[in-house]
Amino acid sequence: MALLLVHDDREYLLERGETLETDLGILEVPDDAAAGEVVSTHLGEPFTVRELRGPDCFNHFERTGAPMMPRDIGLIMGHTGVSEGDRVLDAGTGTGVLAAYLGRAGAEVVTYEQDAEFAEVARENMELAGVDDRVDVRTGDVTEHLDVGPVDVLTLDTEDAPAVVEHAVDLLTPGGYLAVYSPFVEGTRDVARTAREAGLSGIETLETIQREMDFDDRGSRPSTAGVGHTGFLTFARRE
Structure with a gap:
């Protein structure tokens, strides 16, 4: 199932193992990423991992x-x-x-x-x-x-x-x-x-x-x- 990677008011829908390139840096989602974990871009910008809920x-x-x-x-x-x-x-x-x-x-x-x-x-x-x-x-x-x-x-x-x-x-x-x-x-x-x-x-x-x-x-x-x-x-x- 896809995960949400959240940084302030930004949300990105990504799969485990996927790579995202943004102005905040390159973000690599770990294959074992879990809800609540913080993952940082190569520039050090933190993203919080969330599992999808209804909203x-x-x-x-x-x-x-x-x-x-x-x-x-x-x-x-x-x-x-x-x-x-x-x-x-x-x-x-x-x-x-x-x-x-x-x-x-x-x-x-x-x-x-x-x-x-x-x-x-x-x-x-x-x-x-x-x-x-x-x-x-x-x-x-x-x-x-x-x-x-x-x-x-x-x-x-x-x-x-x-x-x-x-x-x-x-x-x-x-x-x-x-x-x-x-x-x-x-x-x-x-x-x-x-x-x-x-x-x-x-x-x-x-x-x-x-x-x-x-x-x-x-x-x-x-x-x-x-x-x-x-x-x-x-x-x-x-x-």
């Missing part, structure tokens, strides 16, 4: 579009309780950040991406995250592959999510959870209605908003930069 995957994955934000992933992880040994069906892989988080939590994930090039990038990202043995990235339309259940958690980030939600009772194990991300209210409303019609319970929709805090000599207050909105998440559960 590092978000920051360093090759991107094929806007990935799901950690704040949304956190809600999905918290509201579904996904954990080691769970089986997850995911659709709308994209960059694969959500799938990687699920895999790093110990879940066995099958994720569908319609764009073949995006799917190949996601596979490379799963390898980078060290979860390629738990996350199976498949190319295709999930609506044509609804025979993979039953699963404990169903996560969707696709425009045709309602067409999958229609089959949620058949796809989910008893007590299993559905989580659907949508950037638009209209799509969210369709998902919630379909979930009710499908017989799911505990249906709720949350808007994800997050604001940073500003601290200065005058005082402390929420940041006025941006509205912090990312999207809408609908959760439901099979009885």
Whole structure:
């Protein structure tokens, strides 16, 4: 698995044994480099070795579009309780950040991406995250592959999510959870209605908003930069 080499605000993603040339000097990563170890360039500039964690995957994955934000992933992880040994069906892989988080939590994930090039990038990202043995990235339309259940958690980030939600009772194990991300209210409303019609319970929709805090000599207050909105998440559960 790749490592992060960190110097102040710089981060480089490198493999053990790899050599990096920068303005801070030539850095050779030892074959036995371990997290917490300090490695210096030939000019004496120190870099700290770190193993990748979830946020590092978000920051360093090759991107094929806007990935799901950690704040949304956190809600999905918290509201579904996904954990080691769970089986997850995911659709709308994209960059694969959500799938990687699920895999790093110990879940066995099958994720569908319609764009073949995006799917190949996601596979490379799963390898980078060290979860390629738990996350199976498949190319295709999930609506044509609804025979993979039953699963404990169903996560969707696709425009045709309602067409999958229609089959949620058949796809989910008893007590299993559905989580659907949508950037638009209209799509969210369709998902919630379909979930009710499908017989799911505990249906709720949350808007994800997050604001940073500003601290200065005058005082402390929420940041006025941006509205912090990312999207809408609908959760439901099979009885």
